[in-house]
Amino acid sequence: MDWEEAGRPGEAFWRLAEGRIGQRLRRGLRQGLSWDPFYGDTRRHAFAHARVTASRIAIVNHMIKMNGYKNYLEIGVRRKSKMFEEIRCESRISVDPDPAAEADFQLPSDDYFAQNDHLFDIVFIDGNHTGDQVERDLVNSLERLNPGGVILLHDMNPPTRFHARATYEVGGKLPSWNGTSWKGYAALRQKRDDLTMCVVDTDWGVGVVHPGSQVRYQGACISYADLARDRKALLNLISVPEFLQLYGVPLAKAD
Numbered sequence: 001m002d003w004e005e006a007g008r009p010g011e012a013f014w015r016l017a018e019g020r021i022g023q024r025l026r027r028g029l030r031q032g033l034s035w036d037p038f039y040g041d042t043r044r045h046a047f048a049h050a051r052v053t054a055s056r057i058a059i060v061n062h063m064i065k066m067n068g069y070k071n072y073l074e075i076g077v078r079r080k081s082k083m084f085e086e087i088r089c090e091s092r093i094s095v096d097p098d099p100a101a102e103a104d105f106q107l108p109s110d111d112y113f114a115q116n117d118h119l120f121d122i123v124f125i126d127g128n129h130t131g132d133q134v135e136r137d138l139v140n141s142l143e144r145l146n147p148g149g150v151i152l153l154h155d156m157n158p159p160t161r162f163h164a165r166a167t168y169e170v171g172g173k174l175p176s177w178n179g180t181s182w183k184g185y186a187a188l189r190q191k192r193d194d195l196t197m198c199v200v201d202t203d204w205g206v207g208v209v210h211p212g213s214q215v216r217y218q219g220a221c222i223s224y225a226d227l228a229r230d231r232k233a234l235l236n237l238i239s240v241p242e243f244l245q246l247y248g249v250p251l252a253k254a255d
Contacts, residue, residue, distance in 0.1 A: 037159060038159045038160075038163070038176065038204070039202065039203060039204060040054075040157065040201040040202040040203065040204070040205070041054045041201055041202040041239065041240045042054060042202070043240070045058070045240055045241070045244060046244070047059075047061065047062040047065075047244070048061075048062045048063075048065040048066040048248075049061045049062060049064070049065040049088060054200075054202040054203070054240045055202060055203045056083070056124070056126075056152070056154050056202075056203045056206045057083055057086045057087070059152060059200060059202075059203075059206050059208075059243070060072075060087055060122065060124055060152055061086075061087065061088050062244075062247070063122060063150055063152070063247065063251075064087070064088060064089050064121075064122060065088070066247065066248070066249070066250060066251075067121070067122075067148065067150070067250050067251050068250075069089060069121035069122045069149070070089065070090045070091055070121055071089070071090070071091045071093075071118075071119070071120045071121045071122070071146070072087055072089040072091065072092045072093070072120065072121070072122050072123075072124070073093050073094075073095070073118075073120045073122070073123045073124070073141070073144075074087070074092070074093070074094045074095070074123075074124045074126070075095050075096075075109045075112075075123065075124065075125045075126065075127040075137055075141075076095075076096055076109075076125065076126040076127030076128070076154075077094045077095070077096040077098075077101040077102075077103045078096065078098070078101055079101065080094070080101070080102060080103075083124075083126075087124075089122070093105070093118070093120075095107070095109055095112045095127070096127070108128075109127050109128070109133075109136075109137050109140070110133075110136060110140075113140040113143075113144070117144070118144065119144055119145065119146045120141075120144055120145060120146060120149060121145075121146050121148070121149045121150075122149060122150050122151075122152070123141040123144070123145065123149075123150075123151045123152070124151075124152045124153070124154070125137045125138065125141065125151065125152070125153045125154070125207075126153070126154040126155065129155060129168075129177065129178065129179025129180065129181045130166075130179060130180050130181070130184075131180040131181065131182070131183025131184040131186075131187065132183075132184065133184065134153065134181045134183070134184025134185065135183075135184035135185075135187045135188065136184075137184070138151060138153070138184060138185070138188055138209060139188075142195075142209075142211075145210075145211075148250075148251050148252050149210065149251075150208065150209070150210040150251060151207075151208075151209040151210065152206060152207060152208060152209075153181070153185060153206070153207035153209070154181075154203070154204065154205075154206060154207075155177075155178035155179065155181045155182070155204050155205060156178075156181060156182050156185050156199045156204075156205035156206065156207040156235060157178075157182070157199055157201065157204060157205025157231070157235060157237065158178035158179075158182060158204070158205070158224070158227070159204075161224045161225075161228070162175075163176055163177060163178045163204075164178055164179065164180060164182065164224045164227070165177065165179070166179070166180060176204075178204055178205070182205070182227060182235070183221065185197070185199070185207050185209075185235070186217070186221035186227075186234060186235075187221070188209070189214070189216065189217040189221070189234065189235075189236070190216055190217050190218075190221065191216070192214075192216070193213060193214055193215070193216050194211060194212070194213065195209055195210065195211060195212060195213075195214055196208075196209070196210055196211070196212030196213060196214055197209050197214055197236055198235070198236040198237070198238050198243075198246075199235040199236065199237050199238070200238055200239075200240060200243045201237055201238065201239055201240065202240050205235070205237075207235075208243070208247070210251060214236070217233065217234055219233070219234060221234055
């Protein structure tokens with residue numbers, strides 16, 4: 001059952017979680033335990049580029065520094081100051097159809113890939129939050145990846161059914177939203193044994209995908225209930241320390 005079908009309980013949940021009380025509770029957990037039940041690990045860690053709080057930005061910059069990457073593509077920008085401008089890479093290209101994002105290419109990602117054959121060392125996907133689109137972005141990015149490159153994705157670990165709802169807006173407001181992005185990632189967990197895939201438990205789930213090998217996931221991944229029932233195995237969910245251990249050497253040596 002989707003959260004919309006739950007009616008008032010679904011609305012009551014997001015009002016509590018996104019309201020003052022929920023924000024205070026989460027802030028207290030962050031300060032006391034360095035953990036947020038929605039976000040994941042909020043501790044500071046020794047990444048390759050600096051000792052900073054765990055986040056998607058920290059993971060991207062870690063991979064760039066560790067592997068000497070030169071070319072970065074960001075799909076889905078929204079506001080450049082939130083992430084794009086924080087990425088420490090020699091060449092950065094952004095794609096977003098919204099003119100307000102001021103991306104280098106103001107068009108949908110499908111159109112960008114159809115019109116451009118530029119190769120990248122690292123791609124970050126945070127665009128359209130539907131499973132079908134994320135799967136296409138993943139497949140297209142893999143075809144544009146330099147040897148030894150990596151793809152990172154945001155919003156791969158929605159903590160509740162509400163966060164994994166199909167639409168962003170709720171009652172005229174825009175509460176936290178991961179969408180069905182995880183389904184695009186899960187599709188390749190089922191279909192491809194020539195990839196290495198995992199999700200780091202921070203910043204709403206940061207997916208890591210690159211050529212390699214994996215045992216294909218055999219369970220169902222159609223509904224949020226499937227994810228909730230077998231989250232760790234379906235996503236290949238790992239902690240930030242586990243990520244730093246796995247990717248604490250250049251990618252070619254980590255394989």
